[in-house]
Amino acid sequence: MLIQIDFESDTPIYIQLKRQIIQGIALGELQPEESLPSVRQMAEDIGINLHTVNKAYNLLKADGFLTIDRRKGAIINSSALSLSENYKAELEEDLNYIIAEAYCRGLGKEEFLNLCSELYSKYIK
Amino acid sequence: MLIQIDFESDTPIYIQLKRQIIQGIALGELQPEESLPSVRQMAEDIGINLHTVNKAYNLLKADGFLTIDRRKGAIINSSALSLSENYKAELEEDLNYIIAEAYCRGLGKEEFLNLCSELYSKYIK
Amino acid sequence: MLIQIDFESDTPIYIQLKRQIIQGIALGELQPEESLPSVRQMAEDIGINLHTVNKAYNLLKADGFLTIDRRKGAIINSSALSLSENYKAELEEDLNYIIAEAYCRGLGKEEFLNLCSELYSKYIK
Amino acid sequence: MLIQIDFESDTPIYIQLKRQIIQGIALGELQPEESLPSVRQMAEDIGINLHTVNKAYNLLKADGFLTIDRRKGAIINSSALSLSENYKAELEEDLNYIIAEAYCRGLGKEEFLNLCSELYSKYIK
DNA sequence: GTGGTCTAGACCACG
DNA sequence: GTGGTCTAGACCACA
Numbered sequence: 001m002l003i004q005i006d007f008e009s010d011t012p013i014y015i016q017l018k019r020q021i022i023q024g025i026a027l028g029e030l031q032p033e034e035s036l037p038s039v040r041q042m043a044e045d046i047g048i049n050l051h052t053v054n055k056a057y058n059l060l061k062a063d064g065f066l067t068i069d070r071r072k073g074a075i076i077n078s079s080a081l082s083l084s085e086n087y088k089a090e091l092e093e094d095l096n097y098i099i100a101e102a103y104c105r106g107l108g109k110e111e112f113l114n115l116c117s118e119l120y121s122k123y124i125k
Numbered sequence: 126m127l128i129q130i131d132f133e134s135d136t137p138i139y140i141q142l143k144r145q146i147i148q149g150i151a152l153g154e155l156q157p158e159e160s161l162p163s164v165r166q167m168a169e170d171i172g173i174n175l176h177t178v179n180k181a182y183n184l185l186k187a188d189g190f191l192t193i194d195r196r197k198g199a200i201i202n203s204s205a206l207s208l209s210e211n212y213k214a215e216l217e218e219d220l221n222y223i224i225a226e227a228y229c230r231g232l233g234k235e236e237f238l239n240l241c242s243e244l245y246s247k248y249i250k
Numbered sequence: 251m252l253i254q255i256d257f258e259s260d261t262p263i264y265i266q267l268k269r270q271i272i273q274g275i276a277l278g279e280l281q282p283e284e285s286l287p288s289v290r291q292m293a294e295d296i297g298i299n300l301h302t303v304n305k306a307y308n309l310l311k312a313d314g315f316l317t318i319d320r321r322k323g324a325i326i327n328s329s330a331l332s333l334s335e336n337y338k339a340e341l342e343e344d345l346n347y348i349i350a351e352a353y354c355r356g357l358g359k360e361e362f363l364n365l366c367s368e369l370y371s372k373y374i375k
Numbered sequence: 376m377l378i379q380i381d382f383e384s385d386t387p388i389y390i391q392l393k394r395q396i397i398q399g400i401a402l403g404e405l406q407p408e409e410s411l412p413s414v415r416q417m418a419e420d421i422g423i424n425l426h427t428v429n430k431a432y433n434l435l436k437a438d439g440f441l442t443i444d445r446r447k448g449a450i451i452n453s454s455a456l457s458l459s460e461n462y463k464a465e466l467e468e469d470l471n472y473i474i475a476e477a478y479c480r481g482l483g484k485e486e487f488l489n490l491c492s493e494l495y496s497k498y499i500k
Numbered sequence: 501g502t503g504g505t506c507t508a509g510a511c512c513a514c515g
Numbered sequence: 516g517t518g519g520t521c522t523a524g525a526c527c528a529c530a
Contacts, residue, residue: 010513012519012520012521013520013521014520014521019222019225022222022225022226022229023221023222023225025225025229026224026225026226026228026229027225038501038502038503039502039503040501040502040503048521048522049521049522049523050503050522050523051520051521051522051523052520052521052522054503054504055520055521057503062312065229067383068383068503069382069383070382070387070388070502070503070529070530071382071502071529071530072502073502073503074503080231081229081230081231082230082231083230083231083232084230087230088232091223091227091232091240092240092244094223095223095240095241095244096148096244097144097147097148098216098219098220098223099151099241099244099245099248100144100147100148100150100151100152100248101147101151101216102216103151103245103248103249104147104150104151104190104206105206105207105208105209105212106206106207106208107208107216109242109245109246109249112241112245113238113241113242113245115216115217115220116220116224116237116238116241117234117238119217119220119221119224120224120228120234120237120238121234123224123225123228124228124234132319132320132321133317133318133319137320137513137514137515138320138514138515139514139515173515174514174515175515176514176515177514177515180514180515260528262504262505262506263505263506264505264506269472269475272472272475272476272479273471273472273475275475275479276474276475276476276478276479277475288516288517288518289517289518290516290517290518298506298507299506299507299508300507300508300518301505301506301507301508302505302506302507304518304519305505305506307518315479318518320514320515320517320518321514321515321517322517323517323518324518330481331479331480331481332480332481333480333481333482334480337480338482341473341476341477341482341490342490342494344473345473345490345491345494346398346494347394347397347398348466348469348470348473349401349491349494349495349498350394350397350398350400350401350402350498351397351401351466352466352495353401353495353498353499354397354400354401354440354456355456355457355458355459355462356456356457356458357458357466359492359495359496359499362491362495363488363491363492363495365466365467365470366470366474366487366488366491367484367488369467369470369471369474370474370478370484370487370488371484373474373475373478374478374484387528387529387530388529388530389529389530423530424529424530425530426529426530427529427530430529430530
């Protein structure tokens, strides 16, 4: 899986990495049971420090996206994540703002929903 | 308009402020031509630093949401914002990630679109 | 509050720190709303690196023991923690082993319960 | 005796192994004079490294739980272990922290003692 | 060779 | 001045 970091961006590298891995999982590029490159390997591949990779991996672990096996390294989790109340609250808050801005900028409801629908389709196999 | 800052949140205060003002505009609580409290007033109301309010106002100005007049203070812009390519690209990127995570966490397409639809409805007068 | 780190111990420093802070809370030495020393201050006080302190603080934050306020630094949480299933399962597993060993080493049930009772009493105001 | 290793756990495999053997002894599943599977056998059974089993066995030997005989392999010790001061100090320290956390998380004294009592009962024949 | 821990030092965002 | 991020380099525990 190809990771693309934007070093100019103001979103931290470890966040960018975390997000791309999640997208990789959603897209099916990363299959359950599959193992990610070791922190050192991944760090070398994208030209960043291993601690930064470590941070991303640990966050993904905390979120339940992967488990860290002492023998095999980081492994994509097969078990579907639970739809926690916590997550739903955060999602709603994020969407709430995004939609408010979209509305202000003149992006109508239809258009917005169409955009979401189109984007979601990418993840359905 | 009531501003509610969560001081324990990870999102910077000036971002929270900016977002709430945008939501206020979207909800119609803040009408075009209406003027916001002065930087000093707003800072005192919420109990935050003057610079923080200033930063939020300036970002809103840069985004075209308000004009800053030396005499009248910050005024909500009446002119509808243009749907800039820049904005659309950013929106798409944000949504892309949000949807990927929603998908991973088991929030189906229907549910996601329904949620968006419901949230959007709040802004339609 | 006095922190005592055992540099010879094989339990990581950040874990020792985390535990002592929790004990401090339990003992009432650290009161809700009270703020901890800044990471730099604490690091200097106990003669360790600020990153190590940071790690402990962040774990405590993740566990809900404290919140990190942008203005005031790390603050002891007032809200009682919820008795999560997760925690109970871990506690039971830990106790299970501890008790098995106690039993093997000849520490009887009465003695064990008395010890627990005595230790618990320290935390009741 | 059935050994169950959680490869995704934070606790090292050799520690998990050691603990389960102690629990096995406490439960009476492993009787004095009984001999454990050979290092090689055990390693194969659980699917772990030979050195890992070796480490667990040696720790158990150091703690007096078993004797390692070149011909007969690892044998459960019949002699009751002594209640060393060392052990008692460690136990007290561990319990001290566990109880502090339990208190913070809202697990009352009664409940805690009941839990301990219940868990201890499993080991009394 | 793997991740985990710790240190040191630098820069930045925030308030 | 605060915490957050990133880098670099070192040592250790684990398997």
